[in-house]
Amino acid sequence: MCALPLAAAAVTAPRIQLQLLCRGLAAAMSTARPLKSVDYEVFGRVQGVCFRMYTEDEARKIGVVGWVKNTSKGTVTGQVQGPEEKVNSMKSWLSNVGSPSSRIDRTTFSNEKTISKLEYSNFTIRY
Secondary structure (H helix, E strand, O other), X not given: OOHHHHHHHHHHHHHHHHHHHHHHHHHHHHHOOOEEEEEEEEEEEOOOOOHHHHHHHHHHHHOOEEEEEEOOOOXXXXXXXXXXXXXXXXXXXXXXXXXXXXXXXXXXXXEEEEXXXXXXXXXXXXX
């Protein structure tokens, strides 16, 4: 006779936990910081100085996704995506730090926009 109420409780308990989990995720999403995407191009002595490798390493440390590659005109270009404050940190690094042997003359940023989801799962070097 007790089996019926216990069975009913076993069926409803996971549903209630799932509903609470979904509410928690929805609340977290509504308070989440906006995601940003920005394209960049770095000018100066940025090829042959491990700039792409250092950029990939820094992006992973900061916690942004996107890509970096050399261009035929001697610059480095790419895209960064992530929470706004992390994208801003990466922009600062691309403008002021770079690899130890690099010389950054200037960095341009374009197509900066708010995005609803990340387009990449990590940060990669493109060839």
